[in-house]
Amino acid sequence: MKPPPFEYHAPRSVAEAMEVLAAAGPEGKVLAGGQSLIPLLNMRLAAPGHLVDVNRLTGLDTVEVEPGGVRVGALARHARVERSAGAAAAQPLLRQALRLVAHPVIRNRGTVVGSLVHADPAAELPAVLALLGGSVRLARPGAVRDVPAAGFFTGPLESAAEPGELALSAFFPALGPRCGTAFHEVARRHGDYALAGVAALVRLDDGLRVTTARAVCVSAGPVPVVVDVTGHACADGWAAAARDVAKRVEPEDDIHASAAYRRHLTGVLAERALREAAASAAGDVGTRR
Amino acid sequence: MTTRLFGEPVPRREDPRLLTGRGRYLDDLGAGALEAAFVRSPHAHARILDIDVSAAIEVEGLVAIYTWEDLPEEVGAPLPLLIPHPALTHGRTARPLARDVVRHVGEPVVMVVARDRYLAEDACALIRVDYEPAEAVVGVETATRSARLVHDDVPGNVGAHLVQEVPSAAGLGAREAIDAAPHTLSFRLDIERSASMPLEGRGVYARWDADDRSLRIYSSTQTSTSVRMAVAARLGLPLTKVEVIAPDVGGGFGVKIVHPWPEEVLVPWAAMLLGREVKWTEDRREHFVSSAHERAQVQHVRVGFDDAGRVLGLDVTILHDHGAYTPYGIIVPIITATQLPGPYRIGAYRVEFSSVYTNTVQVTPYRGAGRPQAAFCMERTMDRIAAHLGLDRTAVREANFIQPDEFPYDQGLTFQDGRPLIYDSGDYPESLRMLKELIGWDSFGELRARAAAEGRRLGIGLGCYVEGTGVGPYEGGHVQITSDGRVHVSTGLTSQGQGHETAFAQIAAAELGVPLERVSVVTGDTRRFGYAVGTFASRAAVMSGNAIALACRRVREKALRIAADALEADPGDLEIVDGEVRVAGTPGVAVPLATVAVLANPLRYAFDAEAARATQFAGTPSPDRPPVAEGEEPGLEGRDYYSPVRSTFASGMHAAIVETDPLTAEIRVLRYAVVHDCGNLVNPMIVEGQIHGGVAQGVGGALYERMVYDEHGQLLNASFMDFLMPYVTEVPRIETAHLRTPSPLNPLGIKGAGEAGVIPVSAVIASAVEDAEGIRIDRMPISPSELFDLRRAAG
């Protein structure tokens, strides 16, 4: 379990990193926290000719609370974002999700942006970005673009980030007034990728009626599956809404769980997440953390 | 000065070193050595047609590539079948490198040596092996039914078949006794594969001294003495020219008792041939597919019993999955078959097993070694009987227990050491009483009801076992006191984290009357002690512990003899306290052991002040006696061996309370209680640590771990991502209580404890989940997904 040969680059500036990446083209790979990429290399499942280590870049280890949301720089580690009080206040779902990502030691290294670009359909953060309708900022020499979540996750382990592009940051919209979120999942072991998981976002009006109810499911398809259940929730209640979520996912059998079980779990977790999000929106569960 | 000795919870002396990263594991050695990597079969069953290494030759830093054809005859011959048995009529072992046929994914085919492991793997990736794939045999039932053969010359894929039968007191065979019984049940049980999975894999590092024509091998092994003999024989070297050292070993759990591994032969051979140091460190993927697994069995049970639940007849037929080879013989199924009766007096018992070849990784002992399967079978049977009769599960066990006044109790079977299976001591009713109290068995109903009122589902379960520990043939100990008063203990068996440095030092300190701090312990180094068997089968404390105690007694006697001379006292009046030989009851008349050591070795040359006291003009007491008395040897040292007539039998009972989520089917162990009897305890803290680790592995086997082979013999979960060992977050807090029924078989009265924790866990969890759910659990491990399926099937 040693990686195949590659050329190692450790650029000192974003500009230099973009140049190296542009030159490497399809042969280049960004190395961020390495928590996903290094295992792939060691198992020889990936064999990039050039590894561009971005860990020495300055100015990317940022968590900025902007008026409309939280902007997370490419070198902000999971742990840093998880601990940021400002981020948690602006968008509580970030902390709710990050607590479910792996274990503390992995969160100390792994980056939020790396997780998004890696685009694992079992991962929590892509689901969060998709549910909230956030975006990822990608850059190449002379060109910066923001790709909205809806177009960013293109398949299992596939994102809109193109060869030669460096992801600079991700933007997670803030939680609006009378909104609540929750994230529930079931994993085989503490910190494992979930067998099924559902994050929910519920918005109420001043009369505490549901105006938006959305859920996103992990391990439920090739990309995070966002389901709008506003209609169901209003008409038939949370249990019916959750059943609808369970119907819309496309889980697969694998060695850890059957598709039927995952679908069942998705329903159970959807109901838990939607109810908790609604309660939170109604202010039932105290102040937002 | 502290003198903390036998029986005290002395903190493990090795821990500060091991826990702060100062351990020296195999891969920490040999920084400049060449490194080996292997091309391993990607097929479960195939014929090798051609091996093309031409592209690999170009890799810069490559040193050598070896295929089977390059190996001298003795090196390339099949590896030894370590434990032959008459019932193993078709024993088969692999060659170090495959010659023509590969029989499981991961079998080594080509060895590559390069400047480092990276380059070696690069070269491996460029070697083209042409295979003609054959159909794979996967799963024991397929193996017995199918026409496909793992080995062409093993019909029906059956390597061994063994029946043992113990008739009832009235002379009835088990089948007759069952037919005549008021109640009978028959059912099938399944246990899946797991593996030892030490955090440090295997590894070998060899240094050939061409001038001295000697070989030093470091191996991450559970038996350095036997690796030494095996490798010396294979490589045609005199035994005296081969040294084998087990450095710190990061866990063994059974897999490292197998030897010599292909790499243990090939790495030293290459080192000799190349005249360079060569090292191989197994990686995790290799460990999954080319070391060993265990556990998989299918059991068919028939049992007959009376109204009280007493077992009148038990008939068990076992299909044991042996994987592709049988290097360790049929020890695992023999242990299952013979330990199955556990703490019970079974009316008549018949057990039959077939050891079956499949195109999967070979099966050799993993902690528990066949006993978890045995306990699963017996304890599921007890629960079935209780359910059938509407009796409490503990009542059925009580009705069947061997009673304290029945020891020694002969089960009438032949154990894994070829000797009669006779329980030496125990008190099973007391053990169960303690367990019920510890877990709160009798008041569980209230707990369950309270939980149910909150919509929670709880269940309780238990399991009992008896474990033959401390198997022979022998171990030895050597104890030397040097002129600085230090005590050097060595024994040949190895350590894989058990705490031998502490436990053996406690024994020596207690026997010799010296402070623990002065005692140091060396294990697994053939330079220090050449005769040993190894560390497995919960035998180290029993075997080496007693051998060291006996060796200490020799040293003590000698010390008293010499001190008696010096003090002009009778040896019978002397005692050793705090490292000093004293005349009992006469304060101030004493001689330190350091001085005794000086006096024990008469010298001509004074190299320091201490030594000067033993030189020839320092005043010899009796000029008419030889300086070294007749029958004595110079030095204050002693060596002795312990070789028991048969095994000693530890026992234990576990209980658990589990919670199953009514919606998600998640299974959580809320409480786990262990009552354990290993006779006298050398160090209760170490015993508890052993139990904790064992239970953790048991929880893995019950709820998480399995080897998922597809029908082509591909192992689908060969990584820690998908082979789910429990984290600390999945292991419950373990509550323990000790019962002590000392073994009458050995001087220290101890029994083994190393495997205890793991043995009944699958049985216990199955019992508890069944209790919570009201659904029969016949197959372990069980995952939430499977529980969900069972619920749906139950409607």
Ligand SMILES: Cc1cc2nc3c(=O)[nH]c(=O)nc-3n(C[C@H](O)[C@H](O)[C@H](O)COP(=O)(O)OP(=O)(O)OC[C@H]3O[C@@H](n4cnc5c(N)ncnc54)[C@H](O)[C@@H]3O)c2cc1C
């Ligand atoms: C044992 C274990 C358990 C885990 N469990 C979970 C879990 O439960 N949930 C979960 O979500 N994750 C889990 N992870 C993954 C973890 O969260 C990773 O940190 C994350 O997926 C990737 O982040 P990274 O910074 O380590 O990226 P890397 O491994 O460095 O890179 C991953 C991929 O993203 C690309 N990339 C990274 N950064 C950039 C960038 N700035 N621009 C362009 N491309 C980039 C890389 O080229 C690579 O293709 C687990 C990891 C481990 C080892």
